[in-house]
Every structure is written in structure tokens, then in C-alpha cells.
Amino acid sequence: MSKTNGEKRIRVALLGCGVVGSAVARMLIESADDLRSRIGAPVELVGIAVRRLAKDRTDLPVPADLFTTDAAELVTRADIVVEVIGGIEPARSLLLSAMKHGASVVTANKALLAEDGPTLYAAADAAGVDLYFEAAVAGAIPILRPMRESLAGDDVRKVLGIVNGTTNFVLDKMDTTGAGFEETVAQAQALGYAEADPTADVEGFDAAAKAALLASLAFHTRVTGADVFREGISDVTAADIAAAKAMDCVVKLLAICERTTGADGIEGVSVRVHPAMIPRTHPLASVRDAYNAVFVEARAAGQLMFYGRGAGGDPTASAVLGDLVAIARHQVAGGRGPGESAYADLPILDVGQSLTRYHLSLDVEDRPGVLAQVAQAFADTDVSIETVRQHIRTNAGTGAKRANLVIVTHTATEAALAATVDALSETDCVAEVVSVMRVEGA
Ligand SMILES: NC(=O)c1ccc[n+]([C@@H]2O[C@H](COP(=O)([O-])OP(=O)(O)OC[C@H]3O[C@@H](n4cnc5c(N)ncnc54)[C@H](O)[C@@H]3O)[C@@H](O)[C@H]2O)c1
Numbered sequence: 001m002s003k004t005n006g007e008k009r010i011r012v013a014l015l016g017c018g019v020v021g022s023a024v025a026r027m028l029i030e031s032a033d034d035l036r037s038r039i040g041a042p043v044e045l046v047g048i049a050v051r052r053l054a055k056d057r058t059d060l061p062v063p064a065d066l067f068t069t070d071a072a073e074l075v076t077r078a079d080i081v082v083e084v085i086g087g088i089e090p091a092r093s094l095l096l097s098a099m100k101h102g103a104s105v106v107t108a109n110k111a112l113l114a115e116d117g118p119t120l121y122a123a124a125d126a127a128g129v130d131l132y133f134e135a136a137v138a139g140a141i142p143i144l145r146p147m148r149e150s151l152a153g154d155d156v157r158k159v160l161g162i163v164n165g166t167t168n169f170v171l172d173k174m175d176t177t178g179a180g181f182e183e184t185v186a187q188a189q190a191l192g193y194a195e196a197d198p199t200a201d202v203e204g205f206d207a208a209a210k211a212a213l214l215a216s217l218a219f220h221t222r223v224t225g226a227d228v229f230r231e232g233i234s235d236v237t238a239a240d241i242a243a244a245k246a247m248d249c250v251v252k253l254l255a256i257c258e259r260t261t262g263a264d265g266i267e268g269v270s271v272r273v274h275p276a277m278i279p280r281t282h283p284l285a286s287v288r289d290a291y292n293a294v295f296v297e298a299r300a301a302g303q304l305m306f307y308g309r310g311a312g313g314d315p316t317a318s319a320v321l322g323d324l325v326a327i328a329r330h331q332v333a334g335g336r337g338p339g340e341s342a343y344a345d346l347p348i349l350d351v352g353q354s355l356t357r358y359h360l361s362l363d364v365e366d367r368p369g370v371l372a373q374v375a376q377a378f379a380d381t382d383v384s385i386e387t388v389r390q391h392i393r394t395n396a397g398t399g400a401k402r403a404n405l406v407i408v409t410h411t412a413t414e415a416a417l418a419a420t421v422d423a424l425s426e427t428d429c430v431a432e433v434v435s436v437m438r439v440e441g442a
């Protein structure tokens with residue numbers, strides 16, 4: 001902290017002035033009086049690092065001379081550095097330099113934290129400063145601080161969530177309006193939900209980074225984005241959405257983090273992100289639009305649910321400002337927030353050991369013995385069938401008949417199901433395994 005006219009003030013440097021950064025700048029300026037009262041000292045925005053000075057930012061209530069392209073210099077003269085640039089570099093170097101110069105850090109950068117969080121925690125420890133990142137997971141929803149603080153005395157067993165607004169928006173629109181995939185992704189981008197490169201959202205990288213952060217905090221174990229089994233939604237078709245509807249289900253991109261015992265008897269952490277069918281009666285099915293929701297199951301607390309806006313400038317800025325106030329209070333009153341907690345150091349379980357139910361759609365011949373052959377492929381690979389439905393289709397030209405078989409399994413391991421799919425592909429009456437989707441929450 002520095003002093004002006006004998007009054008302590010907290011100098012804030014903002015790195016990045018995009019969707020989130022501009023909302024943070026606006027809130028810092030417009031709520032200055034309230035923030036001062038809540039913190040016990042005034043907060044002064046001392047600079048905003050941008051890539052181009054020439055851009056028109058006259059809509060922001062910020063003096064033009066606060067903008068700079070020299071982020072490296074800016075981080076050396078702040079008490080709190082807020083990073084909303086995104087990406088690995090230069091964000092990481094800037095944050096490490098900020099901490100070295102004594103600043104605490106607020107970041108919304110899940111990609112960086114999921115790749116190299118321990119380096120940032122170590123730098124925060126070495127400098128005796130705070131590292132807060134509530135905005136990095138599920139935007140406005142308070143979920144990381146509840147995990148780091150409120151649940152610190154409990155034993156978290158499972159975290160199940162919808163943590164990507166863009167994909168939820170896309171899947172919801174596909175379900176309710178029948179709109180196409182590309183069209184809804186473009187809409188999500190225009191609304192400020194999607195990342196600059198929507199691949200990160202659509203292919204599940206964004207959700208995987210968030211799952212890694214949630215699992216690390218929940219299970220006191222280092223989990224990186226690369227440890228997370230990941231499938232995105234780009235292969236989800238209108239037929240999958242219709243198949244889910246026929247089962248009274250919806251398709252959601254889920255992040256699933258579990259502390260569980262694998263088939264080999266070893267306790268570990270299972271973290272996966274993939275699309276799954278969930279029953280329409282499940283609370284997560286009613287998470288619409290770009291909203292996010294996270295379920296937490298803890299031994300003593302039981303089930304908890306966190307719900308709200310997971311993306312967008314203002315909601316994300318709300319989480320950033322919350323962190324900023326927490327840190328500023330520490331700077332006024334002394335003390336630090338929690339650092340890294342990775343003492344449990346549990347192994348990351350292979351995805352092959354995770355258990356779920358599956359929905360399979362098969363294109364098969366329509367002749368005697370087909371069902372028996374298909375059932376044999378399941379029996380041989382130790383996967384138990386729960387239901388089978390068959391629809392006969394007649395080719396209008398040739399009159400030839402084919403069947404579409406829809407099979408839902410009982411709970412099976414991912415490894416066993418993969419073996420079933422291999423066996424089906426080698427069964428001569430099966431023309432194609434059209435789709436395989438996991439079924440959760442039933
Ligand atoms: N948009 C959201 O809903 C949301 C929600 C939660 C977290 N986040 C995270 O917040 C961060 C920012 O996201 P965003 O949506 O505001 O992105 P954005 O692309 O709108 O903004 C990033 C800004 O940083 C600027 N920038 C890039 N490199 C820079 C540099 N070296 N110096 C100065 N400025 C630089 C870019 O020009 C851009 O204006 C990301 O880490 C993102 O994952 C975003």
C-alpha cells in the first residue's frame with residue numbers, strides 16, 4: 001500500500017481490457033466509494049495494460065492516460081494486479097513479476113492455473129502475497145472460496161457440474177429450438193460467453209481446466225488440465241439430442257470429479273469432462289442458456305448446489321471484485337488467504353476405471369439372430385444390458401429393411417464399454433455403431 005496525504009490507498013493494476021477487463025474497470029470506478037467503505041482504504045486504479053492504445057474506449061469511465069501497453073512496468077507499481085488477458089504467456093511472466101514485486105494477484109485465467117498453478121502458488125508463498133481466482137471457475141458463482149474455505153473442514157467426495165456457459169447455451173438451443181451448431185456458437189460469441197477461440201469451449205478444454213481446478217481444491221491433490229479425460233460437444237448431433245428426448249433426457253457437457261476407489265482397490269481421483277444424457281427430472285437438466293451449476297457432495301455437509309452465471313463480462317467481474325476486496329482487506333488488516341493445499345497427493349485414476357451407464361445406437365441388419373449376436377458382444381465383454389428398443393426402417397428405393405437398435409446398459413466401466421464397442425464393430429450384422437453416449441444422474 002502507498003500513502004497519499006497520509007491516507008493509505010490500494011493501488012490496482014489491471015492487465016487486459018476485453019470483455020472481463022472492461023467490466024472490472026467500470027465497477028472499480030463506479031463503486032469506488034462503496035469499495036473504500038468495505039475495505040477501509042480507497043482503491044486506486046493506477047493503470048490498465050492493453051495491446052493497442054488506438055482502440056476507442058471512450059465508453060469506459062476511465063481517464064485515457066491510465067492506458068498503457070507496458071504491462072511489465074505496470075505490474076511493478078501495484079498492490080494488487082488483476083490479470084484478465086488470458087492464455088499462458090505473457091500472463092504467467094507478468095503475474096510472477098507482480099508477485100516478486102510484492103503485489104497480490106487476482107486472475108480469471110483457468111488455462112494458466114490448470115497448466116501451471118503450482119508455480120504461481122509457490123511464487124505467492126515466496127513473496128507472502130495472495131493468489132485468488134474465483135472468476136476462473138463458473139464465473140460469478142462463488143465455488144472456489146467455498147471449496148478453499150467453507151468446506152475446508154469437511155471431506156469432499158464428488159463435484160458434478162455444468163461449468164461451461166457456451167456449450168450449455170449451444171446444447172440448450174439445439175434442444176429447444178432445433179437451431180444448428182455453428183449458428184448457436186456464433187451467438188454465444190456475440191454475447192461474450194465464448195472464448196476468443198471457441199475451440200476451447202466446444203472441445204471441452206475450458207471445462208477440463210475448470211474441472212482440474214475444482215478437483216485440486218476438492219481433493220487436496222494437484223490435478224492439471226492434461227490429467228482430465230476430455231470429450232467436447234462437436235460430435236453431438238441432432239440425432240443424439242432426439243435420442244435423449246426419446247429417453248426423456250437432455251444432453252449436457254458435464255465436469256465430473258470423484259474421489260473413488262478404482263478396480264485395483266487403490267483410492268484416487270477421477271476427473272472427466274464429456275457430454276452425457278441426464279434425465280429431465282435431474283436438477284442439472286433445468287440449467288438453461290449460458291448458466292452454470294455445480295453440485296458438491298461432502299461427507300458431513302451432504303449435497304450442496306451452486307447455481308448462477310458462469311460467463312459474461314459483468315458476472316465474471318463480480319467474482320474478480322470479490323477477490324479484490326478480500327485481498328485488499330488482508331492488506332489493510334494483515335494476514336493472507338489460503339495457499340495451495342495438495343497434501344493428500346492422491347493418484348489420478350485412469351478413465352478406463354470410471355463407471356457409468358451408456359446409450360448406444362446401432363445400425364444393424366434386419367434378419368433372424370441379429371439380436372442374439374449383438375447381445376453376445378455385450379455378454380462377452382461383461383456389460384449388462386438394461387433396455388433395448390428397435391425401429392425398422394425400409395429403404396424407399398430397394399424395399400430392403402434395416403434396424404436401428406437403441407441399447408442402454410447398466411453401470412459398466414469405460415474400459416469394458418470400449419471392449420463392447422470393439423466387439424460390436426467386428427460383429428458382421430452390425431453395419432455401424434452410430435453413437436455412444438454416457439448416461440449420468442439416473
Ligand atoms: N468472458 C468470460 O465470460 C470469462 C469468464 C470467466 C473467465 N474468463 C477468463 O478471463 C480472461 C479474459 O477473458 P475475456 O473474455 O475478457 O477475453 P478478451 O479476449 O475479451 O480480453 C482479453 C484482452 O486482453 C488483451 N491482451 C492480450 N494480450 C495482452 C497483453 N500482452 N497486454 C495487454 N493486453 C493484452 C486483448 O487485447 C483483449 O482485449 C481469460 O482468462 C478468460 O478465460 C472469461
Ligand SMILES: N[C@@H](CCO)C(=O)O
Nearest residue numbers: 164165166193195311
Ligand atoms: N467461455 C467460458 C467463459 C467462462 O469461463 C464459458 O463459456 O463458460
Ligand code: NA
Nearest residue numbers: 134137139141
Ligand atoms: Na466462480
